[in-house]
Amino acid sequence: MNNPHNWRYSLVGALLFVMPVLIVLQMLRIKINPLQVDKLISEGKSMSGEYRTITPARGRIYDRWGHLLAGNRTAYEVGIELRKVRNPSTIAQTLNMVLGVDYAEALGAASMSATDTAVYRVVASNVEPEKIDQLKALIKQMEELYGTSRDGDAPSLNGLLFEPHLKRIYPDNELASNILGFVTVEGVGFYGVEEKYNDLLAGEESIVWVSLDPIRVKEMPQIQKGADVILTIDRAIQRSMERVIDNAIDEHGAESGTLVVIDPKTGELLAMATTPRLDINKYWKYGEVFTDETPFNRIVSQAYEPGSVFKVFTMASALDSGAVTPETEFIDTGVFEIGGTRIYNWNMGAWGPQNMQGCMQHSLNVCLAWVATQLGPKDFYRYMMSFGIGQLSGIDLAGEVSGRLKVPGDDDWYDADLGTNAFGQGVSVTPLKMASAISALANKGRIMAPHIVRSVINDGYQHDIENRVVGMPIKPETAETITRMLTRSLEKESSDALVTGYQLAGKTGTAEIPTPFGYTTNETNASFVGWGPIEDPEFLVYVWLERPESSPWGSVVAAPVFREAVEELVVLMDIPPDEVRQKLYGQ
Amino acid sequence: MEHIENITQAYTQAPWRKQLQLIGLFSLFLVFLALVAGIYLNVSAQTAKAGRDIQYMKTQIETLDREIEDMQSLLALLLSDNSMEKRALGLGYEPLEIDQAQYLLVPGYVDRDAAVLAPFTREYLAKAPVIPDRYTEPLIEWIRKQSGWISFSLPEVVP
Numbered sequence: 107m108n109n110p111h112n113w114r115y116s117l118v119g120a121l122l123f124v125m126p127v128l129i130v131l132q133m134l135r136i137k138i139n140p141l142q143v144d145k146l147i148s149e150g151k152s153m154s155g156e157y158r159t160i161t162p163a164r165g166r167i168y169d170r171w172g173h174l175l176a177g178n179r180t181a182y183e184v185g186i187e188l189r190k191v192r193n194p195s196t197i198a199q200t201l202n203m204v205l206g207v208d209y210a211e212a213l214g215a216a217s218m219s220a221t222d223t224a225v226y227r228v229v230a231s232n233v234e235p236e237k238i239d240q241l242k243a244l245i246k247q248m249e250e251l252y253g254t255s256r257d258g259d260a261p262s263l264n265g266l267l268f269e270p271h272l273k274r275i276y277p278d279n280e281l282a283s284n285i286l287g288f289v290t291v292e293g294v295g296f297y298g299v300e301e302k303y304n305d306l307l308a309g310e311e312s313i314v315w316v317s318l319d320p321i322r323v324k325e326m327p328q329i330q331k332g333a334d335v336i337l338t339i340d341r342a343i344q345r346s347m348e349r350v351i352d353n354a355i356d357e358h359g360a361e362s363g364t365l366v367v368i369d370p371k372t373g374e375l376l377a378m379a380t381t382p383r384l385d386i387n388k389y390w391k392y393g394e395v396f397t398d399e400t401p402f403n404r405i406v407s408q409a410y411e412p413g414s415v416f417k418v419f420t421m422a423s424a425l426d427s428g429a430v431t432p433e434t435e436f437i438d439t440g441v442f443e444i445g446g447t448r449i450y451n452w453n454m455g456a457w458g459p460q461n462m463q464g465c466m467q468h469s470l471n472v473c474l475a476w477v478a479t480q481l482g483p484k485d486f487y488r489y490m491m492s493f494g495i496g497q498l499s500g501i502d503l504a505g506e507v508s509g510r511l512k513v514p515g516d517d518d519w520y521d522a523d524l525g526t527n528a529f530g531q532g533v534s535v536t537p538l539k540m541a542s543a544i545s546a547l548a549n550k551g552r553i554m555a556p557h558i559v560r561s562v563i564n565d566g567y568q569h570d571i572e573n574r575v576v577g578m579p580i581k582p583e584t585a586e587t588i589t590r591m592l593t594r595s596l597e598k599e600s601s602d603a604l605v606t607g608y609q610l611a612g613k614t615g616t617a618e619i620p621t622p623f624g625y626t627t628n629e630t631n632a633s634f635v636g637w638g639p640i641e642d643p644e645f646l647v648y649v650w651l652e653r654p655e656s657s658p659w660g661s662v663v664a665a666p667v668f669r670e671a672v673e674e675l676v677v678l679m680d681i682p683p684d685e686v687r688q689k690l691y692g693q
Numbered sequence: 694m695e696h697i698e699n700i701t702q703a704y705t706q707a708p709w710r711k712q713l714q715l716i717g718l719f720s721l722f723l724v725f726l727a728l729v730a731g732i733y734l735n736v737s738a739q740t741a742k743a744g745r746d747i748q749y750m751k752t753q754i755e756t757l758d759r760e761i762e763d764m765q766s767l768l769a770l771l772l773s774d775n776s777m778e779k780r781a782l783g784l785g786y787e788p789l790e791i792d793q794a795q796y797l798l799v800p801g802y803v804d805r806d807a808a809v810l811a812p813f814t815r816e817y818l819a820k821a822p823v824i825p826d827r828y829t830e831p832l833i834e835w836i837r838k839q840s841g842w843i844s845f846s847l848p849e850v851v852p
Contacts, residue, residue, distance in 0.1 A: 172808030174769035178762040277769035320744025345774050568811040673791040682796040
């Protein structure tokens with residue numbers, strides 16, 4: 107019965123027994139040994155997929171009519187997949203020729219040996235699609251010419267990779283650049299709206315696991331794109347105001363110029379034109395444009411002593427408190443002493459008997475210092491604070507500074523400050539704060555929160571920002587009274603600020619510039635503020651020219667700029683002349 | 694005893710038949726296995742294909758999103774203030790001066806509104822379609838309602 111081949115059956119049987127046992131043992135080893143478990147799981151994971159960072163498209167920025175001011179455009183990251191490189195010198199030469207990458211740097215990157223940790227090397231970022239097309243064409247040409255060559259030294263661009271992504275683009279280049287700010291290659295917003303609303307515009311970056319195994323592909327989480335914002339800015343008005351201020355700087359040889367247009371009834375900023383401006387598509391030239399300590403946006407970031415335009419606050423406060431009336435008489439002797447300091451008029455003259463209308467019309471420092479004393483320091487500074495002087499306006503732009511208002515009790519406040527503050531000396535404010543605070547005079551005593559963002563589009567829905575009242579420093583009657591006084595002042599002075607067909611209220615300002623050694627005598631800050639049409643104000647314009655050379659006086663250099671701005675505004679805003687308006691109302 | 698053995702032998706199946714039956718059974722098992730494997734492979738292949746399609750579509754979505762952004766930016770470049778001004782001047786238009794403006798009352802003219810680029814939240818909610826309960830409620834709830842409807846519909850029995 108003994109089969110000579112029995113050993114073969116035994117061997118097969120033994121193998122069939124041992125193999126499952128080994129399998130079971132291996133399973134146990136994998137399952138039980140914790141070190142092995144972690145290692146194998148991580149190895150398995152690394153081969154089955156990858157973690158990918160998903161950066162949502164940055165939200166767009168529009169003007170109030172829906173014109174795109176900031177959008178996105180495809181750009182490429184150029185890299186080298188080290189494992190696939192065949193000819194490093196071809197890659198280096200090509201990158202140098204097409205992208206301008208340093209040859210030695212590119213050669214070094216392409217010559218690196220691929221290891222477990224070094225597989226890919228970035229050589230250029232933010233490359234324009236046109237350059238990528240050139241590179242792709244070269245790759246194709248080389249493939250056709252040398253693709254089948256077995257020569258190791260044959261030219262080859264194997265290993266070059268292009269990864270697309272979105273980069274910021276500003277279609278209007280310099281237009282409204284001081285308002286918009288810019289976004290760096292890392293996707294971080296700097297200055298203006300880009301910085302203030304960076305979190306909202308950028309959206310939320312997500313790291314997601316992407317399976318390379320098609321059977322295990324899962325739905326990608328919905329990454330919400332960054333929110334879009336609609337600004338209060340009107341592109342056409344902004345453009346026009348930038349031209350007006352640029353021309354004014356050229357004409358008067360000013361160091362810088364600033365022009366703000368605000369809707370006093372809503373607090374919406376229609377234009378903020380200032381210098382210098384940067385082509386924000388080339389933000390890396392920032393250092394060339396903003397030398398020394400030049401702020402990115404003077405309107406919110408540069409406080410200065412405004413001079414006589416500040417008198418509107420003093421007079422409005424005194425009228426509101428009842429300390430004076432428009433008819434109150436004051437005899438101007440040409441000098442007024444307060445706290446041991448003598449205050450003189452701008453022309454060092456004595457103007458004799460004047461009522462408050464005359465004081466404003468002739469912009470008399472002596473009179474306004476006296477008015478401040480009639481009001482008293484307590485009430486004067488209470489009013490100034492209720493106008494928001496020395497405080498931030500709260501505008502939704504990055505980099506706002508508050509300026510400085512010294513008040514009784516401060517170490518550096520003296521009695522004389524009451525007199526000098528009354529005509530805008532010894533107090534610093536930003537152009538935006540001036541425009542915002544004076545808008546109370548044009549808006550029945552109410553100050554609206556100045557803002558630059560009108561709406562936010564998030565998650566597919568538009569949310570409008572509501573206009574808010576942030577203060578009511580004076581009564582509506584006072585606002586009307588001072589508006590009438592300033593209208594008459596302009597008309598009686600036959601000011602260069604007058605615009606045919608429109609009744610406007612306004613005030614000039616000429617301020618000496620403080621230095622560590624006292625006030626300058628030959629350099630000034632020339633300003634003008636005005637609003638209209640006075641029956642139903644639709645705009646308030648604030649002009650500031652820094653150190654004009656043609657003339658130091660605000661009435662000579664800043665008032666005509668205001669007129670030019672208003673002449674443009676009434677056309678762009680479809681504001682009919684008073685005569686037509688009255689007829690329209692009559693109908 | 695021999696008789697019984699003869700009977701048993703007479704009813705015992707021939708060895709070749711038994712082998713045939715075993716082979717048949719085994720073949721049936723193999724066919725079954727092949728069927729299961731075939732179905733499994735088919736489903737797996739379909740899943741893999743769907744997975745690949747999803748991956749491809751994801752890439753497509755990303756590409757299309759970028760293209761949309763590119764198109765929007767291109768449109769903005771074409772409609773930029775500089776570009777529009779050049780085109781207008783090229784067509785013979787010139788900037789309007791204040792003394793050239795004439796204001797006319799046009800009956801029915803409505804001034805332009807500020808940009809509305811997306812629906813407002815409350816408007817959307819008002820128009821949002823209402824999904825019937827039967828699409829969202831649990832099955833048990835649906836049955837309970839249905840049974841309630843039936844019992845309600847039945848004529849009441851007066852004892």
